[in-house]
Amino acid sequence: MPDPNPRSGASDPGEPHGLTTTLVVGMEVHVELMTRTKMWTSAPNVAHPDFFDAAPNALADPVVVALPGTLPVMNRAAVEMSVRVGLALGSEIADSANWDRKSYFYPDLPKNYQISQYDRPLCLGGSLDAGTPGAPRPIRVTRAHLEEDAGKLMHELPAAEQHLADESNEDVSFVDLNRAGTPLLEIVSEPDVKTADEAVVFCERLRELVRHLGVTAGVMQRGHVRFEPNINVVIRDADGTEFKTPIVEVKNLNSFKAVRGAIEHEHRRQVDQWVRDGKVMRPGAKATRGWDDAAMVTTVQREKEDAQDYRYFPDPDLVEVSVGEEWLAEIRASQPELPSARRSRYAELGIKQADAEVLMAEPSACAYLDAVLDAGAPDAAKAAAFLLNTAMQAANAAGTDLAGLGASAEQTAGVLKLLASDQIASSSAGDLLETLRGTDAPAESVAAEHGLLLTDNADELDAWVAAALADPAMAPAIEDVKAGKKKAIGALVGRVMKESGGKANPKKVAPALMQRLG
Incomplete structure (x- = not known):
């Protein structure tokens, strides 16, 4: 019997058994929307940047903790953000969608049910390309429905709260309800994914999409985007008979490494499990597993409930949400x-693909570049x-991003104009940009004020040049240049730049030196 947990890099898991296998994966992706308030109440939303670091349970209110008599009120902004995602995926936006109660008990879900959408979701259909240029690989989207997130169980408390655990004198877990009620968009794909690499590309592209749409901060370490492959x-x-293993859903993956590792591990594990017990897919056979990032294996959690186990029924406290034509048009x-259109535009502008990819990783960087170009960067x-x-x-030195650098797009465009017209040296551009931070002064006037403008005065x-050539220390370099050693001119250029205090135009120094030296 082969090792049920072979090394992570193993290729086809069916080969040791003489079998042919095909991996089948459908993705569920949960996106926390960064509305300012929660889905059903005006309590602040922990997924909004202003409240990332709120103290545990600081963002709970009577609706979040499900006190008797409290009623939910829908967050319009969350619906609008969800529609944006649906439009970007090419989904059909429902004329009306209803809210359902999904019943289950868990300590971080005070109501003992989650308000979700079951049979009438907000967005239906669509697709997302997980291919490469020239080789598209559309992954179909089944639906995207809006619901609320649960809270979080804390098994290890932050240092500031550790006294609570110490006072208990026993092993306990604490509930943090800051996340409870956060608007959560669940995007479900068809089982079109055939490899772990495809799954990773799908997840990367989807996270990129929702971040560029501005609907989530997308910080995976904070759980803003969580992936759950169904594998x-x-x-x-040998006879060609097909067997389908039971579906396993791996819960709450928050890195692309975990997505790849979980799918590759499940591919191997399920084949080995089938060889041992012959169990195949049937009603009620679905299970959920967790991911051990250190051991690179999945671990058993529980048997997966079917839809009837959740006892879905329409929420009696909420009316249907209707996205009319006027609202949809807005x-x-x-x-x-x-992102796809932006990539194409950057390519047409002549931006290197490698530079474009680095910029695309941070939507605010793209926005800043576009503003600089709009301001006239040549x-x-x-x-x-x-x-x-x-x-x-x-920006890195200041601990911020480009948008928070403190130099406006107009000022940065001004620096680039000065560079393009040889009015400042490239070595001075960083100093000029630093000087412009926090001011509203034009780049050219600040460059002139600080003596950064180059001069073209021939005299x-x-x-x-004459002073540099008269320096006895430059004699060896002069002889090397006269002997035809072209690289030696660099020492002389540097000496001229020093003599000029950085004001000489570097592009004109070398020709002037060569003319002097004959």
């Missing part, structure tokens, strides 16, 4: 540029490179 394997024996008209490719190098270094340049 099983079609096995064919949302569609204000829809931001999608070359998109050079603007992108400048932001990723000079500007990004300044001044000639004097600096």
Whole structure:
């Protein structure tokens, strides 16, 4: 019998058994929407950046803790954000969708039910491409429905709260209800994914999409985007007979590494399990498993409930939500540029693909670049490179992003104009950008004020060149240049720049030196 947990990098898990296997994966992706308030109450939403670091249970109110007599009120902004995602996926937006109670007991769900959507979700159909340029691989989307998140069980308390555990004198878990009631969009795909790599691309593209739409902060370490692959394997024996293993749902993965690892492990484990017990897919056979990131294995959690176990029924406290044509047209008209369109536009502007990908990883960086280009930066490719190098270094040093750098898009465009017209040296651009931070002064006037503008005055340049060549320390470099050693000119250029205090135009120094040296 082969090792049921072979190494992570193993290839086809069916080979040791002489079987042919096909992996089948459907994805469920939970996206916490960053509305300012929660789904059914005006309590602050922990998924909004302003409340990321709220103390445990600081964002709970009577509705969140399900006190008797409290009633839910729908968050319109959460519905609008969900529609944005549906439109971007090419989904059909329902004329009306209802709210259902999904009943189950868990300590972090005070009502003992979750308000969700069952048979009439907000968004139906659509797809997302998980392929490569020239080789599209559309993964069909079944639905996207809006619901509320549960709270969180804390088995290890933060240091500031550790006294609570110490006072209990026993092993306990604490409930933090800050997350309870957060608007949660669940996007469900068809079982179209055939490899772990495809699953990762699907998850990456979906996270990128919802972040560029501005509906979530998308910080996976905070649980803003959580992935739950539903995995099983079609096995064919030597006679060609097919067997389908029971579906396993791996819960709450919050990294792409975990998505890949969980799917690859389940592919191997399910084949080995079938060889041992022959169990196949049947009603009630679905199970959920967790992911051990250290051991790179899935672990048993529980048998998965079927829909009837949740006892879905329409929520009597809520009316249907109707997205009329007028509201839908407003949302569609204000829809931001999608990542695929932005990539194409950047390519047309001549921005290097590698630079574009780095920018695309942070929507605020893309927005800043677009603002700089709108402000008149003369070359998109050079603007992108400048932001990723000079500007990004300044932002990192300040502990912020490009948008929080403190230099406006107009000022940054001004720096790029000065560079393009050889009015400042590239070595001065970073200093100029730093000087502009927190001011509203134009780049050119600040450059002039701080002596950063280059001069094209021929007489001044000639004097600096003469002084540099008169320096006895430059004699070896002069002889090397006269002997045809072209690289030696660098030492002389540097000496001229020093003589000029950085004001000489570097592009004109070398020709002036060569002319002087004959």
